[in-house]
Amino acid sequence: MKKTVAEHAERFSEKAASYDDSKSDEYQACASLVIDHASPGADDVVLDLGAGTGAIALALAEDAERVLARDISEGMMDEGRQKAADRGLETVEFAYGEFRDPGIDADRPVDVVTSNFALHHLADDEKREAIRVMSETGARRIVLGDVAFFEEPDPEAPFYSPEVDDPATVGTLVEAFTDEGFAVTAVERIHDQVAVIVAERVRELPA
Ligand SMILES: C[S@@+](CC[C@H](N)C(=O)[O-])C[C@H]1O[C@@H](n2cnc3c(N)ncnc32)[C@H](O)[C@@H]1O
Numbered sequence: 001m002k003k004t005v006a007e008h009a010e011r012f013s014e015k016a017a018s019y020d021d022s023k024s025d026e027y028q029a030c031a032s033l034v035i036d037h038a039s040p041g042a043d044d045v046v047l048d049l050g051a052g053t054g055a056i057a058l059a060l061a062e063d064a065e066r067v068l069a070r071d072i073s074e075g076m077m078d079e080g081r082q083k084a085a086d087r088g089l090e091t092v093e094f095a096y097g098e099f100r101d102p103g104i105d106a107d108r109p110v111d112v113v114t115s116n117f118a119l120h121h122l123a124d125d126e127k128r129e130a131i132r133v134m135s136e137t138g139a140r141r142i143v144l145g146d147v148a149f150f151e152e153p154d155p156e157a158p159f160y161s162p163e164v165d166d167p168a169t170v171g172t173l174v175e176a177f178t179d180e181g182f183a184v185t186a187v188e189r190i191h192d193q194v195a196v197i198v199a200e201r202v203r204e205l206p207a
Pocket of ligand 1: 005054056070076
């Protein structure tokens with residue numbers, strides 16, 4: 001990680017109020033695909049990691065039984081909480097949670113994990129740990145939208161700021177999902193540096 005968790009939290013809280021005004025077409029396409037692929041059922045619990053102001057969590061709140069939105073930035077989550085209140089959504093719950101320690105009860109079942117434009121803040125070994133934690137929730141499906149490299153990294157191209165971001169290659173992420181017992185069923189290329197990866201569980205957690 002190029003910055004500590006606390007530094008990332010402070011950085012995002014500072015820009016939380018204007019965050020929703022700064023979205024690119026590629027970001028919108030990525031978020032839409034994450035929402036579409038997540039496709040929770042009415043009885044499903046969704047865990048959205050790096051939820052920010054709730055782009056994914058709020059969109060899924062009407063479809064799922066419950067959405068657990070977790071983030072490290074209280075400023076970002078306050079924006080999300082306000083939007084949930086404005087829309088009368090009572091099925092989404094914002095609370096502090098870090099990728100590798102999302103702060104959910106171990107006995108609270110999770111069916112679908114989502115994350116959009118957030119995991120790339122972690123180093124590759126930390127991403128692997130985060131994907132293991134996602135798997136350990138017992139979820140049957142994980143949908144990850146993020147900055148990830150299909151080609152050689154290009155700091156001059158959009159979405160990658162080397163001073164704060166630490167994206168993986170798409171291959172590294174696919175390998176991490178398969179190592180945790182998932183089959184990658186779709187990889188959407190939104191940009192040379194933006195991917196959506198859909199992973200479905202094929203190996204159950206040990207009893
Ligand atoms: C670019 S925003 C994306 C927010 C939201 N998912 C969206 O699609 O708009 C990245 C979010 O990741 C959160 N974040 C960064 N590092 C994190 C970590 N280690 N654990 C959990 N959240 C993290 C930030 O606080 C921020 O809200």
